[in-house]
Amino acid sequence: MSSSQLVSDHKYLALASGIEQQILSQVLRTGEKLPSVRSLSTQRGVSVSTVLQAYYHLEGKGLIESRPQSGYFVRFDPSRFPRKIQKSDPRPEVRSKDVETIISEVYSDFTMDGVIRFSLSVPAPELLPLAKLNKAMMQALRDLPANGTQYEEVKGNSLLCRQVAARSIEWGGHLQEEDIITTSGCMSAIAYSLMAVTSPGDTIAVESPVYFGALRFARSIGLKVLELPTDPDTGVDPDDVAKALHTHNIKACFFVTNFSNPLGYCMPDEQKQHLVKLLAHHGVPLIEDDLYGDVYFGKTRPRSCKSYDEEGNVLWCSSVSKTLAPGYRVGWVAPGRFYDKVRHLKLYHSITAATAQQQAIGSFLATGRYEHHLRSLRHTLHANSLRFIGAVIQYFPAGVRISNPQGGFILWVELDKSIDTYQLYQEALLHKISIAPGTMFSLHDRYQNCLRLSYGMVWSVDVERALKKLGSLIKAMM
Secondary structure, eight states: OOHHHHHHHHHHHHHHHHHHHHHHHSSSTTBOOOOHHHHHHHTTTTTHHHHHHHHHHHHTTTSSSEEEEEEEEEEEOOGGGGGGGOOOOOOOOOSSSOOOOOOOOOOGGOOOOOEEEEEEOSSSSGGGGGHHHHHHHHHHHHHSSGGGTSOOTTTTHHHHHEEEEEGGGGTTTTGGGOOOEEEEHHHHHHHHHHHHHTTTEEEEEOSSSOOOHHHHHHTTTOEEEEEOOOOTBBBBBBHHHHHHHHHHHHEEEOOOOOOOOTTOOOOHHHHHHHHHHHHHHTTEEEEEOTTTTTTBBSOOOOGGGGGGOHHHHHHHEEEEETOOGGGGEEEEOGGGGHHHHHHHHHHHHHHSOHHHHHHHHHHHHHHHHHHHHHHHHHHHHHHHHHHHHHHHHHHSSSOOOOOOOOOOSSEEEEOOOOHHHHHHHHHOOOOTEEEEGGGGGGSSOOOEEEEEEEOOOOOOHHHHHHHOOOOOHHHOOO
């Protein structure tokens, strides 16, 4: 190696070492942006190539990460990351507290002023393009017959259906406008899908822990729910599904395949493909909740199970409730071979969805504004996830386990077995902090020592202070 090469290597390693020490000593905090390559080159009097080599070195160690069109940001220190959450092992037990009561109590604080709502799994209004949405709504009222006061056709707004179908190519789908039925949010899409493929008394298989809205609705229509073991990184194993199919008369499966609520896992493509093939072989429909798929932190959007569906066996559900306009209640489903059943159910239950909101969202998608908004939202939420993880590490008791989501805006936290997070919820609310106790995410008496935290908000001193207070409450309970 030449002397000039040795000097070059020394420069970038020395630069990288200095930045690393600042990260480890918390001078540079999780989620903070590093100087641009050119500005750091000027500040340190080194070449752009040297700075790039230093950043590549730190990125390889997992200390920093690059974000397209944004630069380099500090990641959490891998050596300080809490222990990994273990694969769930849901076994039937007797529930001591009714899940309906807990959910109702937690969500009764929506109207309370001054509450920091870590419990609410929607993006804060400050993260949404409200002015542009207002313009889209005004344009919709001008464009629609009778200013949007008339019913849409049962399948839904044509512009919206066309735009949803066009966007499916991003996750490997090839949907057409006529494949889509619009709904009042994703929960309505899931509800119609469940009613289309089951009857009262049937058994459905779900991940565990699982989104409480789906649990609540399944029980309301008389379904039995089998909760399956779930890996916090990869989700439900198709082998576990296969075992369940042989031991139970399962009529349908319901999984959140991309950045699940609440674990945050993203099922690998091979696993999705295997799952779709397995369920098609057994003739068991798969209801896929892909609500968080657009909120990815990597370079590309993950595929959906629907992209592997050759039999029309996957009912793909989604909406803009987690990315653009929660209150508009605009969602959709691509029900495959169950299209007619879902359409009839929508006709019987609601006739059609909100006309003006569908047109406004369809128009927003058509202009390209949605992609621009998503890029900004993803950057903010990714930074938030790192800040929240750093705060949990800093303020919560030692030994805590925490998820490491690669998308969405949900953290799943596992505390010491002695902690009851329903009691923690009650204590925290006295300090105007709301959390979602883990026991909400199962029909059985489990996950009492777990909680779900949403980082879908603007990071602030108040948010960090609330996390610090939450940590002190947990320590006091121990």
